[in-house]
Amino acid sequence: MIQLADFQLQTIGKLIESMEDDKREVILKSPTGSGKTIILTHFIDEYGKGQFDNVFVWLTPGKGDLEEQSKEKMDRYIHNSQTKLLPDVMAEGFKENDACFINWEKLTKKGNNALKESEKTNFQEHITQAHNNGLSFIIIVDESHQNDTVKADDIIQLFKPKKIIRTSATPKKLVNATLIEVDEVDVIAEGLIKKMLIINEDFGRSITVDNQVGYLLDKALEKQAELKKVYKEHDSITNPLIIIQLPNNSDVLQNEVELYLASKDVTYENGLLAVWLNNKKQNLEEIENLDAKPIAVIIKQAVATGWDCPRAQILVKLRENTSETFEIQTIGRIRRMPEAKHYENDLLDSCYLYTFDEKFTEGVKLHLRKGALDAVKLFLKQKHRNVTLISEQKSSLSISKDAIQALKSLLGFYQMEYGVTTKTGENKTRLEAKGYIFSEEIVKKIYTGEVRTLTSDEFKNLQSVQLVEPLNTHKHGREYHNRISALGLSLNLQYEQMNTIIRRLFDKNVRYDQKILRLQTREVYAFVINNFYKLKEDIQSAMSSMDIQETLSLNGIIETPFHLPKEFLFTYDGENRVQREYDRNVYSGYLSSAEVRSDSEKSFEKYCEEAESIEWLYKNGDKGSEYFSIVYQDNFGKQKSFYPDYVLSKDGEIWIIETKGGFSRTGESEDIDKFSPKKFEVLKRYLNKHNLKGGFVRKDKSNNELFICMDEYNDDIKGSSWILLSEVLS
Incomplete structure (x- = not known):
């Protein structure tokens, strides 16, 4: 399966x-x-x-x-x-x-x-x-x-x-x-597609070329050779593929491409070149295989629908006199990961576009937004190469598949929210008082009345009518399955896991010492169908609530020394009018136009550049063993990696900072990360353990100032937990 x-x-x-x-x-x-x-x-x-x-x-x-x-x-x-x-x-x-x-x-x-x-x-x-x-x-x-x-x-x-x-x-x-x-962020996080599309890498601000086709093909061939070498170092057989996309009606350009590649010993005859055109197809047999021989394939605008070649990683889009419609599917061809995983190497986890076609580049950036940026390799300054932290990595042990921790969390939520005990009769009364329906029949609400204007107020005045239907185990058994499946899928649980949880808590025929209810099988069907939306709401609350999480053992965490990476692929917005170099950053050439960055991150980087007490600043990555991480657990007991945004030095002391969504002008939280409280607690644990300092930084839009929380996390910017950053990092 x-x-x-x-x-x-x-x-x-x-x-x-x-x-x-x-x-x-x-x-x-x-x-x-x-x-x-x-x-x-x-x-x-x-x-x-x-x-x-x-x-x-x-x-x-x-x-x-x-x-x-x-x-x-x-x-x-x-x-x-x-x-x-x-x-x-x-x-x-x-x-x-x-x-x-x-x-x-x-x-x-x-x-x-x-x-x-x-x-x-x-x-x-x-x-x-x-x-x-x-x-x-x-x-x-x-x-x-x-x-x-x-x-x-x-x-x-x-x-x-x-x-x-x-x-x-x-x-x-x-x-x-x-x-x-x-x-797209979720697909990237699962390692199915590449983290970044790099456009015209190392082209600089101005270039002079004698032959545009030759210049672009040289760039692609150099990148292909570099990628293949690093794949080999990662014990991968992947032979990265260059897609060369010609304009429609471009026989002369096709001939020029074939002749230039032949001068580099890339030909149809030696099997290194393939072609997929209406009137010509060659060397396409098993081209999708990771170790297939062709290193380049010539296509035109319309790639065959359904063509799936995960080793394709470089696109050369040759210019035409009249710009054709940008097709996001073309970029999609080079975004798949060849082995459906990231290699935690920026070079391999990126894909590459080389083109002089401005309209196509604009189309890419419009569709991918921050997923398509200018890029350059930066190197760590010599004086920061001895900085060392302890990084935590998840254990390779797989979590239990019987959803025991999810069951405990759900039981804890019902105890906290409804006051349930082992007295199942009293529990029924408590749940009924809070809106749960108990019936051996299927009860649905319909509405009756008159509506003159199609407004929400008019619909509120409609009378609700109960539609009662006798339970049919054949018909409603399938509906029960459907409801259990929907409950599980919304929480990333398979049907069998969700069914086990429901049966243990509510079915008298399944053994469990801390049952909430003791219902017959028919009653369980009706209970789930009648209370589907109520159950869904409560289960989601139970999975994300901080209040009911038990103290979970973090056994199996792997601690490894972490050194600042000696080089990394720096992405930035080359069209930004301000390209100020940040001298306090640990990398030479780090610019103020760095992307992708949140508003809080941009403000924090600018603050650190201007603060005299800050000696250096490092921007951490957000995924991969090459970056600094701390391990925490969710309510399922599943280990997760937390990558704090920044490491910095202030007056010789190491600080670790996480930036979050700010507060609006009216004081409302703009932090969408429901795990922020958990991450704050695990950061505190780490800082205390290693005798370091740090906290969470957020921007208050009512005064455009940055605030830091170091002791007790909450979402109230007016609370005493939040201190003006300049009072701490001045």
Whole structure:
């Protein structure tokens, strides 16, 4: 069974929830490399287990066999899945829980003989028969931006779908649609895509070239050789691939590229060069393999949809006279990590673009924002090479899979929030008083009344009516599964783990010494279905609350000496008008335009540069064993790494500082990190243990000043915990 990432589990949970809202369309915005197919196939499986009478139709774009690839992936990921291709549908029709993979072009392209007119009639009859059998269609439109046409819409409407899920890295906005967005930061954190795109590395402020094509290809070939050498040092067989993208209608330029590469002994004949054009394909066999021989492939603007080559890491985008539309998918081709993990090496964990095309560069920066920056390698000043700290790293021991810590946390929350004890009869009264529903039947709320104007106040005046339905173990058993799955997915727990927690706390037939309730199996079904939203709210509170966390043992932490890295890839905004060098930074050439930086970080770096008592400042990385980290645990008992933002020296003393979101002009917290209190406590523990100083720094926008908290953390800027930074680091 494939191990899903936390963000993938959360996205599946959101997709399941979206099936119940009143919006017919769902937009899934998912970056290239995030495992979109994995997410959608697991969604089909989970939702199908909990619901009756659904057929899933997955529409794929483009030429080739993308529908077959997607079907093959679902067969691999989901055992006993009911997958079909178009010929299977034509032969057998649609059945409940089918997942049918169909290529758009076989239904829409004029002159395509894959589906003759008589067969199209047949196809429509199969749809009609499915409707007559009480089946409903859920349509998944893969790469939806590529088939936004009247013909495509006509096909979708044939199915009269109850839901349409449109998925793309660059979806078109729909006003009345549920948007589910996979955060690129989460995909990067899981090691699936590269941390950074580096544009025109080491080009400097001004360059003179005799041959633009040769200059860019030389840069790419040098980078390819450098990457391959470092992959070998990391015991990886990866042979990084250069994608050379030509403008459309550019035969002369193609010839120039081929001749220049031949002068560097990169040819079709020796297998180092591949080409993928409509009229020419060569050396493409197994080019996706990590150790495949070609080091460069020539393509044009439209890369074949579904082409997946994770070793592609360098893009050379050659200039054309008229700028073509920027395609984010092109950049997506070089962002995947070849082995679905980071190497904790900036060189390998980045991808590279070389181009003189200003419009394309603007398009990249517009889409990737801070994910595409200017970069240069900086070196540590000699006088700081002896700075040493103790860095903590997570143990390699895997955490228990029976969710025991989650169970303890949930029990602790119910004890704190509702005052529950081992007296299950009294517990029922307490929970009922706080809004929990107890019934052997399924109770749902509907509303009745008149609405004259479509305002929220009018809807508040509607009368609620209870709709009571006798419990049917067959029908509601599936709904129970669906609800348990949704509860678990929102917390990154598999169905079996979530079911174990619910049964131990509430089911009288499952042994557990500290039961909250003792319900019969039928009553557990009804309890979960009737109280789904209440349970979800309480479970999420239990997982994130500081108040109920037990003192957890931090066994297995690995302590290692940490030295400031001797070199690192510095990213900055080259278009910023102010390019001031910060002399107090430990690296030569560190600029005030450093990116990516929060407002608090920028203000803190500026403050340290101007404060006479600060001797030096180091900006820490945010992931990887090469950076300074401290270990803490969440409420599941899972170890996490905390990377404080800064290490500095003040009057010969080492300080460790974490910057957080500031306070608004009205004093409201802008810190979105729910783990801030835990991180503060673990930082205090570390500072006390190693006899160092430090704290959390935040910016107060009401006076534009920085404040530091060193003793007791809270979210009240007016409280005595927050001290003016200049009074401490002056």
